[in-house]
Amino acid sequence: MYYVDQQQINERLQQIPSLIEGVEQIEQKWDHSVLMHLAQERAIQLSIEIVTDVGSLLIDGFIMRDASSYEDIMDIIAQEGVLDALLHKKLVALVQLRKPIVQQYTEWERSNLHPCVLELPSILRSFADSVQHYLVKELQL
Incomplete structure (x- = not known):
């Protein structure tokens, strides 16, 4: 029997819609300002x-x-079947941005909208859907 903390998972997944909304606003209002970069x-x-x-x-x-x-x-x-190959590839590329953003922020390119921002809404939606599908399948909800 597994103990899967569904509450913690759901709390995090519930942040995705507002994050997507914010990302879409960043894309629409992009103006090269410091505020937009941050x-x-x-x-x-x-x-x-x-x-x-x-x-x-x-x-x-x-x-x-x-x-x-x-x-x-x-x-x-991905190996356990939560993610398909394409989503896995996109998520690996996303998480590889953590070190540059968090540790090498002095070198982070701030002149343009980062290309991953354009893909974030679909990546995050697919991720949430994949996780929910996996939980239903594995926990027989």
Whole structure:
């Protein structure tokens, strides 16, 4: 029997709609201002935190192998059938942005809208749908 903290997973997934709304506003109102640059960085960072937190909760709850990195979290949940190959690839690319944003922020390119911002809404929607589908299948909800 697994103990999957569905409440924690749902709390994180429930942040996705407002994050998507924010990302869409950033895209629509993009003006190269400092505020827009900071907003896009925070949106990317929150997206990364949500997918890695949920991935970690799935790994812990379903007693999957331990992850050694953010990319490994995505690899593990893909291997366990949570993600399809295309979503896995996009999520790995997303989580690889964590180090540049959090640790190498002095070198982060701030002249344009980051290309991943355009894909974030569909990535986040697909991620939430995939996680919910997996939970229903595995927990027979």
